[in-house]
Each structure stands twice: as structure tokens, then as C-alpha cells.
Amino acid sequence: MSVSRRGFLGAGAVVVGGVVAADRLRFLGPLTTPGPQDAAGSAAAATAAVYRTGHSNNCDGACGHLVHVVDGRVTMIGPAQFATTTISGAPAPTFHPRICARGLSQISNTYSPDRIKYPYKRVGPRGSGKWQRISWDEATSLIAEKFTATQAQYGKTSVWIAPYTGSLSLIEGVVGAGFRFASVIGASAGDSQGDNQGDSATPAGWNYVLVDPENPDNGGGFFDGHESVDFLNAKAIVFWANNVAETSIPDWRIMCDARDRNGTQLISVDPRFTPTSAACDRWLPIRPGSDTALIDGLINYVITHKLYDADYIRSYTVGPYLVDPRTKKWLRADAVIPGAKPDYVVYDESDGTIKAAGDPSVRTPAILGTYPAGGVSAGTAMQALADMARRYTPAYVEKLTDVPAAQVVSLGQLWGTVKPFAVRVGFGLSHWYHGDLHMQALLTLQAITGNIGVHGGGVTTFAGGLTTTAFDLFNWWNPTGTPYTVLEPMQFCDAVTKGEPYPVRAAWFMVDNFAQQMADRNRVVKAMKQLDFCVVSDYVLSATADIADLVLPACTYLEKTDLLSSNNFYLQYMPKIVDPLFESKSDLDAIRMVAEKMGVGQYFDKTPDEYLKQLLRLGRAEVDPTVDGLTWERLTSEAVHLNTDPMPYVPFFDKQFRTKSGKIEFYVEMLVPYGQQVCEHQEPIEASPHNPLYKKYPLVFLSTHTRFRTHSQYVNLPWLKEINNGGNGFLEINPKDAGPRGIRDGDVVRVFNDRGEMKVYARLTEAIKPGVVNCYQGGWDTIKVKHYVAGHPNNLTHQIANPAQSVIPNFPSNAAYFDCLAQVERA
Numbered sequence: 001m002s003v004s005r006r007g008f009l010g011a012g013a014v015v016v017g018g019v020v021a022a023d024r025l026r027f028l029g030p031l032t033t034p035g036p037q038d039a040a041g042s043a044a045a046a047t048a049a050v051y052r053t054g055h056s057n058n059c060d061g062a063c064g065h066l067v068h069v070v071d072g073r074v075t076m077i078g079p080a081q082f083a084t085t086t087i088s089g090a091p092a093p094t095f096h097p098r099i100c101a102r103g104l105s106q107i108s109n110t111y112s113p114d115r116i117k118y119p120y121k122r123v124g125p126r127g128s129g130k131w132q133r134i135s136w137d138e139a140t141s142l143i144a145e146k147f148t149a150t151q152a153q154y155g156k157t158s159v160w161i162a163p164y165t166g167s168l169s170l171i172e173g174v175v176g177a178g179f180r181f182a183s184v185i186g187a188s189a190g191d192s193q194g195d196n197q198g199d200s201a202t203p204a205g206w207n208y209v210l211v212d213p214e215n216p217d218n219g220g221g222f223f224d225g226h227e228s229v230d231f232l233n234a235k236a237i238v239f240w241a242n243n244v245a246e247t248s249i250p251d252w253r254i255m256c257d258a259r260d261r262n263g264t265q266l267i268s269v270d271p272r273f274t275p276t277s278a279a280c281d282r283w284l285p286i287r288p289g290s291d292t293a294l295i296d297g298l299i300n301y302v303i304t305h306k307l308y309d310a311d312y313i314r315s316y317t318v319g320p321y322l323v324d325p326r327t328k329k330w331l332r333a334d335a336v337i338p339g340a341k342p343d344y345v346v347y348d349e350s351d352g353t354i355k356a357a358g359d360p361s362v363r364t365p366a367i368l369g370t371y372p373a374g375g376v377s378a379g380t381a382m383q384a385l386a387d388m389a390r391r392y393t394p395a396y397v398e399k400l401t402d403v404p405a406a407q408v409v410s411l412g413q414l415w416g417t418v419k420p421f422a423v424r425v426g427f428g429l430s431h432w433y434h435g436d437l438h439m440q441a442l443l444t445l446q447a448i449t450g451n452i453g454v455h456g457g458g459v460t461t462f463a464g465g466l467t468t469t470a471f472d473l474f475n476w477w478n479p480t481g482t483p484y485t486v487l488e489p490m491q492f493c494d495a496v497t498k499g500e501p502y503p504v505r506a507a508w509f510m511v512d513n514f515a516q517q518m519a520d521r522n523r524v525v526k527a528m529k530q531l532d533f534c535v536v537s538d539y540v541l542s543a544t545a546d547i548a549d550l551v552l553p554a555c556t557y558l559e560k561t562d563l564l565s566s567n568n569f570y571l572q573y574m575p576k577i578v579d580p581l582f583e584s585k586s587d588l589d590a591i592r593m594v595a596e597k598m599g600v601g602q603y604f605d606k607t608p609d610e611y612l613k614q615l616l617r618l619g620r621a622e623v624d625p626t627v628d629g630l631t632w633e634r635l636t637s638e639a640v641h642l643n644t645d646p647m648p649y650v651p652f653f654d655k656q657f658r659t660k661s662g663k664i665e666f667y668v669e670m671l672v673p674y675g676q677q678v679c680e681h682q683e684p685i686e687a688s689p690h691n692p693l694y695k696k697y698p699l700v701f702l703s704t705h706t707r708f709r710t711h712s713q714y715v716n717l718p719w720l721k722e723i724n725n726g727g728n729g730f731l732e733i734n735p736k737d738a739g740p741r742g743i744r745d746g747d748v749v750r751v752f753n754d755r756g757e758m759k760v761y762a763r764l765t766e767a768i769k770p771g772v773v774n775c776y777q778g779g780w781d782t783i784k785v786k787h788y789v790a791g792h793p794n795n796l797t798h799q800i801a802n803p804a805q806s807v808i809p810n811f812p813s814n815a816a817y818f819d820c821l822a823q824v825e826r827a
């Protein structure tokens with residue numbers, strides 16, 4: 001049995017509704033210690049309670065929170081336990097309670113003075129920060145009126161709904177009610193494929209190699225990973241562009257346990273000496289964007305030193321299949337073997353003949369070599385890989401990547417001789433024009449060394465994801481049966497400014513700080529200002545809210561009911577723990593009020609619990625064995641582990657690959673038009689010394705994640721500011737780059753390129769390669785709050801999309817945030 005799940009949900013699309021008045025808190029038990037003392041010194045524990053919930057923000061943690069409430073007010077948040085058995089009662093892997101500083105700070109987030117308290121209507125020019133308080137009734141009437149008028153004038157899809165990854169929960173997050181609303185009013189919406197603004201490239205690479213994305217059953221976006229505790233089974237772990245110690249804090253403990261208890265070797269490949277690098281056995285400071293060149297060098301080493309796993313390649317990959325040298329596509333058995341059925345073709349070394357791959361007489365299909373077949377000399381797919389990789393000698397790889405040749409040899413030797421070997425990648429690897437290629441290359445290396453579908457192996461971006469078959473998402477999104485029209489975030493600007501592919505004139509942003517977090521921000525803001533009507537739901541006045549016509553006060557995760565099913569293998573019920581503060585409402589409630597006024601209120605007339613019961617295929621083994629036996633009572637009483645096999649979960653453990661061939665396709669036929677059938681290195685689209693622009697802008701500009709916020713959330717929280725440079729942003733720059741520019745530590749510098757600029761304090765550090773600068777993304781640049789001195793990293797980034805990813809139907813293109821050049825000077 002395999003778990004069917006996708007972090008990136010490709011199929012169909014959206015809803016909700018909900019009257020949450022009767023939606024009561026889940027009481028798990030009274031505090032065992034006395035409550036706080038009142039002024040007279042008497043105990044006041046009568047209303048004290050503790051609740052379990054999941055933290056649904058878009059980080060890799062998916063921690064459980066234990067929330068202490070006294071007299072209706074949250075007094076403390078701590079880590080919560082996870083169930084020790086699966087739904088069916090089998091022992092679950094030990095998954096320690098976990099929390100980070102951001103989680104602990106959620107009290108201050110909920111009670112922050114920065115909360116938007118009421119609905120507000122813009123009264124000054126757009127972006128002037130002038131607002132007038134209005135009622136919810138007025139606000140929702142205005143939205144209904146504007147959306148109706150816009151759709152009448154410009155067509156249904158001219159209203160764009162943008163719910164994104166501010167929450168990974170089911171009702172209100174990235175797969176939530178916004179999509180259902182878009183569906184029932186016929187609007188367009190962004191896709192539900194996760195953080196599609198920048199994270200689709202590595203999932204694309206995954207799809208090329210491990211999935212047939214054209215098969216609707218695969219949903220065109222399947223993406224998976226090893227359960228985090230499975231890293232304890234690895235003999236070596238390479239963190240490839242993955243600062244897990246900072247960005248997946250709870251999982252870092254598992255990696256350290258692997259190192260300290262089991263002697264697992266840890267390797268960091270990163271242009272920055274990160275907290276993760278510091279705890280690794282070795283650090284390879286790579287030139288940003290040259291990742292595939294290093295992987296090609298490792299592939300070359302493994303092949304030339306015969307360190308590949310021949311049995312695995314024969315059994316589970318397309319390595320032995322012959323390629324037609326004229327077309328670069330598969331040689332077909334029915335074209336070269338008389339009487340054969342359509343099939344792949346192999347050369348059987350046991351008798352020296354060409355045979356259909358499925359011929360039962362095949363004994364030893366050749367892995368390498370070129371053989372006469374159908375009048376041509378056809379090489380195996382593995383030979384095509386070897387031919388490509390041959391030029392990536394250690395010396396050439398050093399030239400391309402800056403990684404010393406000796407390190408290439410050493411890592412190649414390790415990779416070919418130590419097993420199982422795990423790879424953990426972050427979405428940083430995705431933030432490149434060729435991010436898909438990076439993933440394709442890593443999977444290729446893992447395939448030829450026999451490290452896919454085995455405990456302690458694989459290439460994991462995050463552990464687990466949003467279950468698909470466990471939830472009836474299609475009907476949740478599309479209660480009328482008609483999916484919403486997808487307009488990807490990367491299409492937004494052209495839709496507004498040029499009317500392409502169709503006009504968008506009004507938008508509703510929820511759980512999304514689009515105006516700040518989207519690449520090429522100046523262009524995005526300009527487009528947003530051209531909208532006829534713009535609504536933003538949020539709990540703080542974000543940069544996106546700054547340029548809205550209407551802002552709606554949203555709830556935090558403690559004030560509404562939802563379900564978290566992301567980034568691990570637990571389902572975490574999220575009860576409403578305290579009543580919404582001020583006049584804040586859940587997005588579900590806000591949508592319901594608008595929907596009623598647009599005549600579609602019947603699709604939003606249930607409570608969150610009622611919708612969750614509809615969504616969850618509770619206990620229906622025939623639909624998804626991972627939830628077999630699940631009851632609502634169990635779901636709402638503890639964080640249940642899905643029934644996975646194996647345990648801990650490993651994707652493709654059964655070696656049933658969802659590709660056309662049923663094998664790992666490290667030779668990707670559908671990428672022949674792009675010359676990417678094997679994973680040959682290609683230079684970044686912008687951040688390359690071969691780019692003429694490099695003379696003008698010689699620094700690669702990275703904008704990575706920090707442990708002190710989740711994207712743009714929590715920037716304002718005093719507890720986090722205290723431990724994060726007072727909340728001031730900074731630019732990491734190597735002294736070798738700073739010196740010639742006359743830049744000293746603490747100077748304000750101007751970072752710029754042709755798209756825009758920002759000003760920020762310089763932090764001189766040797767923990768970043770010369771030629772590379774880094775500014776943690778997500779800081780606020782709002783009317784009231786300047787996290788940086790001025791501007792934002794996304795003033796410099798771009799939206800150049802890689803067309804290769806379009807081979808996957810309905811898959812979003814990727815903003816290559818890190819594939820960016822800039823110059824730095826003293827301000």
C-alpha cells in the first residue's frame with residue numbers, strides 16, 4: 001500500500017461556508033496546576049483549560065501546540081504530543097513534541113496591537129493609508145456589489161481570488177474556502193498547488209522523473225517526501241541548498257540524532273555557511289545556481305568508477321532502454337522487432353540480441369553501451385547519461401561550481417559507497433529558473449545509486465504533504481461541479497495591465513501578502529494599483545492591505561476551526577480556542593456574508609466541523625487506506641498518524657513508480673524539445689557570469705528564509721524582534737566584496753538592479769561566498785513599518801518563467817527568486 005498525497009494539488013479546484021457560532025472549543029482537560037491568583041489572592045482556576053491545536057503557518061514544522069487559556073485569554077503556548085499509534089493502532093514512529101520561538105510567540109501575535117480590528121474602507125488615494133471604519137454589513141455589501149458589477153462588465157473571470165500559503169490548513173488555507181468561492185461565482189483564482197509563486201520548480205523535476213504528469217490519476221503535481229524520522233535510517237544526509245537548522249527547526253533534532261546516535265555523516269552544499277553547515281561534517285560552498293554541474297560531476301564519478309547499483313538500475317529504472325539516436329526518443333519494439341508489441345527495447349547481454357523490454361526471455365539487459373537495432377546504433381538511456389556526464393570531470397566541475405575537485409571526488413566516492421544516502425533539499429533549490437533541472441539531477445543520482453524507495457534514502461523537500469485521496473477536495477472546491485478558472489500568480493500582471501489571457505479587474509487576497517512576497521514587486525504593485533477594486537483579508541496591515549480599497553480583519557489560527565494536514569503524517573484538528581478578537585472573522589465567515597449577497601449563500605451555510613466531516617473520507621478504506629478506521633471522535637481528540645506502509649513512510653517503497661514506463665525515468669522523453677532529456681547543467685537565466693548583465697551587476701542576490709519569521713508573518717512581534725537584531729533587516733556581504741566598495745559593517749547600502757532597489761544595513765561576514773549577497777526575505781515594507789531601511793528584496797527579483805515546466809499540464813510556472821543579479825554600493 002502506498003500513501004497517495006500531494007503537497008502540490010493539481011487537479012480541479014474549490015469552498016465553504018460556515019456559521020461558527022455553535023462551533024465550540026475542544027476541551028482536552030483542565031490545568032493540573034492552580035490557576036492565576038486574582039487581586040484578592042484567591043485561586044481562579046474555574047475557567048482554565050488546555051487545548052490542542054496545530055500551527056498551520058507555512059513553515060516546515062506543522063507543530064502541535066498546547067494552548068493554555070484562563071478566563072477566555074491565552075496565557076501560554078507550548079509543544080503538544082502526537083499520537084503514539086496510527087489510526088489503525090499500529091505503533092507510530094516517535095515524534096517528539098516540538099515548537100520554536102515563532103510558535104511560542106503566538107500569544108503576542110494574537111494579542112498584538114497591530115491587529116486589524118474592524119473592516120476599513122479606503123478614503124484617500126490608493127496607498128495613502130487613509131481609512132474609514134465601516135461595518136461588516138457595509139463591507140460585504142460593497143464586495144458583492146463590486147464583484148457583481150465587474151463580472152457583468154468584463155466577464156466572470158475578471159474577478160480573481162487569491163488564497164495562498166499564509167495558512168496550510170484545510171478550510172482557510174492554501175486549499176481552502178477561497179477556491180470554493182471562486183468556483184461558485186465563476187471567478188478565476190490562483191492555483192492550489194502550494195506556494196506556487198516560487199516553489200513549483202522542484203516539484204516539476206520530481207514529476208519529470210517519478211510521475212507521469214499527463215495521467216489524471218496522478219493529478220499533475222504529485223510531490224512527496226520521506227517522513228522526517230526516516231532520516232534516522234540514513235548513513236549519510238546531504239542538505240542541498242537546505243538550511244534545515246533554521247528553516248525546519250523541529251526536524252533538525254532528528255538530523256542531529258542521526259549524527260550523534262548513529263554516526264550518520266552530514267554534508268551541507270550551500271553558498272552560505274549556515275547554522276546547518278556549522279553542524280555538518282563537511283561544507284561545500286557552491287556557486288549559486290551551479291548545483292546541477294556538481295551533481296553531473298558526482299554522476300560522472302559514480303559511473304566511471306562503476307559505483308552505480310546495476311541491479312537496481314536494471315530492475316527499477318529506464319537505464320537499460322534503448323534510445324533512437326535520430327529522435328532522442330525511445331526506440332519502440334514494434335518498430336524494430338518483427339511481430340513485437342509496443343514496448344521499450346533492450347539489449348540482452350545473455351544472448352546478444354535485441355528484445356522487447358517485456359520479453360520474458362530477457363535475462364541481463366545491458367545498462368551501458370550502444371547496439372545495432374532497426375538499422376541504427378542505439379545507446380541505452382544510461383549510456384546517454386554517461387555520455388552527457390563524461391565532460392563533468394572534477395576539474396571542470398571545480399571551474400563551474402567553485403567546489404574544489406578533491407571535494408567532488410570525495411563526495412562522489414561517499415555517494416557511491418555509502419548506503420542508504422538521503423538528500424534533503426529546501427525550496428531554495430526551487431528558486432531558480434532551472435530549479436526543475438536541479439531536482440531532476442538529484443533524483444537521477446539517487447536512482448543510479450539505488451537510493452529511491454528505500455529507508456534512509458530519497459530526495460525530500462518536506463516530510464509529507466496534504467493528503468489528496470483522504471480528502472474530497474474536488475467537491476469541496478467545486479460544489480457545483482464546475483472548477484474555477486486558474487490564473488496563476490505569474491499571469492496576474494499581464495491579466496491586469498494587458499487583459500491577457502483575459503482581463504482581471506477586481507481581486508480578493510486572503511492568507512497572502514501578494515504585494516510584497518511576489519517576485520518583481522514593483523511590477524506587481526503597479527498592476528494592483530490598476531485594479532478597479534481590491535479586497536484584502538488579513539490580521540495585520542500588510543503591504544498588500546496598504547494598497548487595498550477594503551481591508552477585512554481576519555482571525556488568527558487560535559480564533560477559528562480548521563484542520564492541519566501538512567508537512568508530516570499527522571492530522572491535527574484545530575479547534576477554535578478563543579473567540580475572535582475585536583470584529584475579526586474567519587475567511588469562511590467573511591466569504592459566507594459576501595456569498596449570501598451574491599445569491600450563492602447556500603454553498604457556505606455549514607460550520608467548519610460540518611465541512612470537515614464532508615471533506616474527510618472518514619474511515620473509508622476503499623478510498624484511502626491511510627484513513628481506514630478514522631472517526632471524528634478520534635480526529636478531534638488527538639493528533640492521529642495516518643496508516644502508512646512502510647513506517648516511517650517512504651515514497652515508492654513498493655517500487656511502483658507512476659511513470660509511463662513504471663520505472664524511474666531519469667531519461668525524460670517529454671523534455672527532448674528542451675534538450676533536457678538527461679540532466680545536463682544549464683547556466684542560470686540571469687545569475688551567471690556568462691550573462692552580459694554580470695558586468696553591470698556582478699553579485700548574485702539571494703533572499704533566503706530566517707528562523708525569526710515565516711515569510712512575512714511575525715515580523716512585528718516584540719519577542720522575536722528582541723532576539724533578531726531589533727527587527728532591523730541586513731544584507732550579508734563578504735568582506736572581499738565590501739572592501740573594494742568602501743562598505744563597513746553597519747553601513748547603509750543600496751542594493752539595486754534594473755528592476756528596482758532597496759536600502760539596508762550591511763553585515764560583513766565570511767559566512768557567505770564572495771560574489772554572493774543575501775538579505776532575508778519577508779521583512780515588512782509597509783506604509784508604517786520599514787523592516788529594511790527602504791524597499792524590499794522583491795523589488796529586485798523577477799518573474800521569468802521556465803517553459804520546460806509547461807510539459808506538465810496545468811502546472812504553475814516558478815518565480816526564480818534567487819536567479820537574480822544586483823550591485824551594492826554605500827547609500
Ligand code: SF4
Nearest residue numbers: 059061062063100103
Ligand atoms: S513556526 Fe513552524 S517550527 Fe515554529 S512552532 Fe510553528 S509550526 Fe513549529
